Amino acid sequence: MSDITTNFDDRIVEYEQLLSDFKALLKSNSLKFTIQREVILETLYDSDEHLTPESLHNLIQEKFPDLNIGIATVYRTLSLLEDSNMVTSLYFGAQGKKYELGAKNHHDHLICTNCGCITEFVDEQIEERQDKIANELGFKMQDHSMQIYGICKNCRN
Amino acid sequence: MSDITTNFDDRIVEYEQLLSDFKALLKSNSLKFTIQREVILETLYDSDEHLTPESLHNLIQEKFPDLNIGIATVYRTLSLLEDSNMVTSLYFGAQGKKYELGAKNHHDHLICTNCGCITEFVDEQIEERQDKIANELGFKMQDHSMQIYGICKNCRN
């Protein structure tokens, strides 16, 4: 078995786990499992990007044109998922909320000031350096966030 | 003369330069120099953060409560400054524009989650590393911001 296949299996297992967590969550709150909610969770899972409610809705329309899911349902489901910590949202500036799945492992962001796309990265050297700076200044670090703004590869063409 | 005094003088000189550039710009376009425009430029200069039109307006209200500058004037002046490249704006996500003055020296922030105090710092290693990461990912860096959250020296006692 190749690594790719193994990863693929892992991914399915991971999604099944997520889905059953979601079902359990719904059940314990006397809420119902609907095709709309499943599709929203699945689309969120399949996407590696941070999505706005609108872009998520567009994605769903493309993938499931016959379902005709309303934007209000997307908003309602995202709020539900966020309230139960299955998705997290990021604020970029005073407004502009974007959602992503999971109790995230930490990462920093490259944000394109032209198209708004977000690329994630983690850099061990920066993480270490941050620890060191905090220590040197007598600061007990709890958290940090870093954003790099610029023009992404695609937009430079 | 100490370094601090020298920096202070430099800062005043820098602002005077900026102001006279602004005046020249206005004159050459048959526009008028008003107290509102001066206050907006000055407040932008004094702030080290990226500001939304709204937060800039709030800042001005605090600093000059008697002037009663309208939010529309803030928007108008920011557009004017941006058109003439004296300020740059960044998009955060699909929407949400933030402004900052053109030539600004960069620094990062340590923010105390207990007392709210902010310590500024610059670290060459982190700056270099950021450049490198941006380059590796085909990203043309324009700016970046980093915040470390935690408990400051004073508050730990």
Add this chain to the structure above:
DNA sequence: CGCTCATTATAAAACCTTTTTCAATACTAC
């Protein structure tokens, strides 16, 4: 299956930010 109530799509309403309108004001040149 049939009952009950949560959920849905749709559309209207509520919200927010940004722009425009307009009469009053104030800067600049003379």
Add this chain to the structure above:
DNA sequence: GTAGTATTGAAAAAGGTTTTATAATGAGCG
């Protein structure tokens, strides 16, 4: 000072996104 015109604050309008109201639908349970 005065004339001419850009600028201002206030309020209305425009342009978005997000939420709510509603009647119809559908999931879950016995």
